[in-house]
Amino acid sequence: MQVYWCSAFLLPSFIAKECDRILRKFLWGGKGRGKVKWFEVCKPMAEDGLRIKDMKTWNRALLLKQVWEILMNQSFWARWCHVYLIKKSNFWVMPANGLHSWSWRQILLLRPVAKEHLIYKYGRGDKFSLWFDPWMHGESIHALYGHRVIHDTRLGRLALVKDMIREGRWNLPLNSLDLVEIQHRVQDIPITLTPDSISWVSIDNSFSTKLAWQGIRARSAEVHWHNLVWYPARIPKHAFCLWLALRRAHRTRDKLLAIRVIHSASCVFNCGEVESLEHLFFHCPFTHNVWMAVLAMCNVLRPISQWMDEVQWMLDHARGHKFPALVRKLAFAASIYHIWLERNRRCFKNQFMPAQEIIEKIKHDMAWKGCGWAGSHRGVSGIIAYL
Ligand SMILES: [Zn+2]
Numbered sequence: 602m603q604v605y606w607c608s609a610f611l612l613p614s615f616i617a618k619e620c621d622r623i624l625r626k627f628l629w630g631g632k633g634r635g636k637v638k639w640f641e642v643c644k645p646m647a648e649d650g651l652r653i654k655d656m657k658t659w660n661r662a663l664l665l666k667q668v669w670e671i672l673m674n675q676s677f678w679a680r681w682c683h684v685y686l687i688k689k690s691n692f693w694v695m696p697a698n699g700l701h702s703w704s705w706r707q708i709l710l711l712r713p714v715a716k717e718h719l720i721y722k723y724g725r726g727d728k729f730s731l732w733f734d735p736w737m738h739g740e741s742i743h744a745l746y747g748h749r750v751i752h753d754t755r756l757g758r759l760a761l762v763k764d765m766i767r768e769g770r771w772n773l774p775l776n777s778l779d780l781v782e783i784q785h786r787v788q789d790i791p792i793t794l795t796p797d798s799i800s801w802v803s804i805d806n807s808f809s810t811k812l813a814w815q816g817i818r819a820r821s822a823e824v825h826w827h828n829l830v831w832y833p834a835r836i837p838k839h840a841f842c843l844w845l846a847l848r849r850a851h852r853t854r855d856k857l858l859a860i861r862v863i864h865s866a867s868c869v870f871n872c873g874e875v876e877s878l879e880h881l882f883f884h885c886p887f888t889h890n891v892w893m894a895v896l897a898m899c900n901v902l903r904p905i906s907q908w909m910d911e912v913q914w915m916l917d918h919a920r921g922h923k924f925p926a927l928v929r930k931l932a933f934a935a936s937i938y939h940i941w942l943e944r945n946r947r948c949f950k951n952q953f954m955p956a957q958e959i960i961e962k963i964k965h966d967m968a969w970k971g972c973g974w975a976g977s978h979r980g981v982s983g984i985i986a987y988l
Pocket residue numbers: 868869870871872873874880884885886887
């Protein structure tokens with residue numbers, strides 16, 4: 602439904618915002634503020650987001666398909682646009698004025714974005730408009746030199762690129778400085794007998810919404826830890842909790858104290874220290890013991906370090922998709938998840954679960970995940986034997 606409307610119309614801003622609001626509310630629940638800014642959530646997983654597509658960019662990517670169809674002029678709708686809307690004008694220069702429908706004007710407004718990603722590959726020159734199509738190094742002659750050159754050549758507005766070729770050579774009437782310059786610029790464009798073609802992003806590439814979205818979305822640097830969180834065998838709720846931890850987005854008590862939501866930031870595990878992310882994972886004696894026991898189950902015997910060192914150790918020792926690496930990644934995410942759950946249980950419900958029970962829950966979740974690997978020779982029995 603959403604894809605249908607987004608590919609048919611440019612949604613008004615308030616509709617796009619409302620759709621985003623519904624998604625945001627679903628992700629974070631209730632009316633409270635999200636733990637991560639929405640534009641960050643909308644980034645790909647490798648770039649520290651949750652791969653949710655923000656409606657505005659997604660809408661523009663889907664609408665670019667209509668621009669592509671008009672340029673290809675193969676569908677019934679595109680032919681109708683050429684006959685009834687573009688007529689004897691050219692798609693690239695026709696004005697987006699009030700005489701046309703709102704949705705057609707929105708398509709015309711996407712022209713600059715589309716031009717950035719289109720490649721006009723010149724061949725025989727019998728399809729491209731000499732003046733208005735951006736076949737000359739990504740630009741049109743009209744965009745670079747204005748209307749005057751059309752008048753100077755006396756070739757008319759409907760001239761095709763082939764009209765500038767005589768006996769296999771570029772041949773313009775050189776009666777103005779602009780035309781001399783154009784003649785010079787086109788010399789490195791080879792004249793061939795292949796058909797003219799239009800590609801998207803790279804030569805011989807057809808349009809795809811995925812490519813369009815990739816082309817127009819804002820890009821960020823990749824985060825080095827995304828493989829630790831997002832891998833095919835992950836447990837989604839564990840991965841989400843770990844993602845929040847790695848982004849330092851959990852609302853630990855030191856943060857709540859800073860904004861005066863609570864009066865004391867003391868650790869809920871009664872160790873007497875301030876609860877911060879570093880303390881919770883795994884400096885606190887309670888969580889330290891849990892993580893130590895989980896590591897021992899994974900046949901890892903080593904002292905526990907600071908949070909960032911633990912993350913780095915996991916990055917170094919849980920790479921790839923081999924069985925021990927998968928077990929370590931599952932164990933790490935499960936430990937973060939169940940410690941955070943226990944912390945909330947103590948905070949909000951005043952209920953306490955002993956460390957041994959938490960370890961059992963971690964073990965149970967990992968073994969349950971092993972059920973999903975029934976096809977593998979190391980399914981649930983493999984994990985249980987391993988732990
Ligand atoms: Zn503590």
